[in-house]
Amino acid sequence: MESLNSDDDRARFSTVVLPYLGDAYALARWLTxxxxxxxxxxxxxxxxxxxxxxxxxxxxxxxxLLTIVRHAAYTWLAKNRxxxxxxxxxxxxxxxxxxxxxxxxxxxxxxxxxALIAKADTRRLESAIAELPVxxxxxxxxxxxxxxxxxxxxxxxxxxxxxxxxxxxxxxxRLIERIATDExxxxx
Amino acid sequence: xxxxxxxxxxxVHAYLDGELDPANALDVERQLADDPALAAERERIEAxxxxxxERLPRESPPPGLARRIEATLGLRPxxxxxxxxxxxxxxxxxxxxxxxxxxxxTWLALSxxxxxxxxxxxxxxxxxxAPQPVDVGSSDRHTVKPWFNGxxxxxxxxxxxxxxxxxxxxxxxxxIGRTPVPTLVYRRRQHLISLSEAPxxxxxxxxxGQIAGxxxxxxxxxxxxxxxxxxxxxxxxxxxxxxxxxxxxxx
Numbered sequence: 001m002e003s004l005n006s007d008d009d010r011a012r013f014s015t016v017v018l019p020y021l022g023d024a025y026a027l028a029r030w031l032t033x034x035x036x037x038x039x040x041x042x043x044x045x046x047x048x049x050x051x052x053x054x055x056x057x058x059x060x061x062x063x064x065l066l067t068i069v070r071h072a073a074y075t076w077l078a079k080n081r082x083x084x085x086x087x088x089x090x091x092x093x094x095x096x097x098x099x100x101x102x103x104x105x106x107x108x109x110x111x112x113x114x115a116l117i118a119k120a121d122t123r124r125l126e127s128a129i130a131e132l133p134v135x136x137x138x139x140x141x142x143x144x145x146x147x148x149x150x151x152x153x154x155x156x157x158x159x160x161x162x163x164x165x166x167x168x169x170x171x172x173x174r175l176i177e178r179i180a181t182d183e184x185x186x187x188x
Numbered sequence: 189x190x191x192x193x194x195x196x197x198x199x200v201h202a203y204l205d206g207e208l209d210p211a212n213a214l215d216v217e218r219q220l221a222d223d224p225a226l227a228a229e230r231e232r233i234e235a236x237x238x239x240x241x242e243r244l245p246r247e248s249p250p251p252g253l254a255r256r257i258e259a260t261l262g263l264r265p266x267x268x269x270x271x272x273x274x275x276x277x278x279x280x281x282x283x284x285x286x287x288x289x290x291x292x293x294t295w296l297a298l299s300x301x302x303x304x305x306x307x308x309x310x311x312x313x314x315x316x317x318a319p320q321p322v323d324v325g326s327s328d329r330h331t332v333k334p335w336f337n338g339x340x341x342x343x344x345x346x347x348x349x350x351x352x353x354x355x356x357x358x359x360x361x362x363x364i365g366r367t368p369v370p371t372l373v374y375r376r377r378q379h380l381i382s383l384s385e386a387p388x389x390x391x392x393x394x395x396x397g398q399i400a401g402x403x404x405x406x407x408x409x410x411x412x413x414x415x416x417x418x419x420x421x422x423x424x425x426x427x428x429x430x431x432x433x434x435x436x437x438x439x
Contacts, residue, residue, distance in 0.1 A: 010263050013263065014258075018254055018258075019342070021257075023246075025247070025249035025250075026247060029247060035250065039249075043260065046257045050261050060338060062337065112232070114231035114234070114235040117236050118235045118238065122244070125240065126244065129244075144236075144237055145240065145244055145246060146337065147335070147337045147338075148338060149205070149338075150202070150205065150207050160192065165192070165193065165198050166198060172237075175236055176236055
């Protein structure tokens with residue numbers, strides 16, 4: 001493997017990939033839900049990135065690396081937790097029906113005050129995110145934890161910007177509803 | 189961005205994420221003013237974004253992960269390998285890699301000195317002439333800091349100095365020589381202060397001075413050289429520098 005890469009590639013890897021290792025790990029951690037598994041995924045992703053470094057166009061290193069990490073994480077999930085990878089289209093169809101059924105969101109039962117959300121418990125927030133279906137979770141994490149813009153998220157998750165928007169809105173909506181349910185159950 | 193939808197429930201997210209162009213942003217603002225339910229949703233989304241930013245900071249990768257990856261890929265000799273006799277070629281390569289890593293990734297050795305100060309003042313002047321002095325305009329450091337992710341390898345240290353009389357205006361990426369660096373913009377009454385952060389190996393701090401009528405103050409802290417430049421009085425700029433240095437690190 002080493003012989004395939006020149007010294008230039010190694011230098012390139014160090015400047016292109018290594019600065020974003022934290023981003024790579026964060027995404028892997030949220031996708032696998034486990035630190036050790038995240039490490040395995042990042043190692044595998046770095047191996048792929050190293051092999052493919054010649055093909056990197058040099059525009060957005062972080063998005064490029066995150067795309068590879070996501071792919072590696074999906075491979076890992078398919079092998080170890082195939083149940084968590086629902087068919088996305090089905091999922092979104094269901095969501096769409098639910099959304100149109102709820103007539104006006106202002107009148108939804110699960111609509112907590114902003115102040116309640118601000119007090120949300122860290123551990124519950126974390127588990128609420130962990131329970132989001134993968135496509136919603138990755139979109140939310142890339143935006144609200146990792147700070148990517150919509151265009152970058154579209155690039156990493158390989159969907160149009162409109163889909164990024166609707167997934168993000170649904171992910172946030174689910175979290176907000178979840179916080180309300182938790183509170184209704186009697187707080188912490 | 190021109191949105192691919194007109195649903196205000198989706199657009200309000202894009203609005204809060206700073207993804208809408210001014211015309212569409214104005215449109216959403218008008219709807220927010222007219223529709224209390226939408227305004228309440230906006231409050232909830234903002235609260236959620238804030239709580240995520242505050243409670244779920246990005247977890248650092250485990251220590252040693254970078255080293256393990258480099259060792260796996262042969263970028264860095266594994267500890268055990270030093271016992272054997274490397275060929276001169278492998279040795280030369282590892283020395284080159286070590287030198288590269290030791291330099292912190294900036295293998296273009298550019299001379300520090302007054303030239304840097306000139307470029308920093310030039311960046312500030314250019315920013316004052318541009319339609320806006322920042323690429324991301326916000327007084328919220330939780331908006332400004334993440335904006336730098338993906339644009340430069342390391343996001344800058346962003347602190348809130350509004351209570352000291354230096355509200356945050358936003359940030360932009362400047363270029364010193366060939367190095368893109370994060371620049372924060374703060375305000376002192378009607379004056380703007382640009383604060384650039386460069387790796388200490390890339391630029392070297394110099395005594396406070398004046399270039400082309402602009403005061404400039406620099407210092408090095410924790411491997412980062414900070415450059416503050418502004419047309420405020422030298423004493424104000426010093427006060428700013430002191431407030432920035434004294435500000436507690438972000439939570």
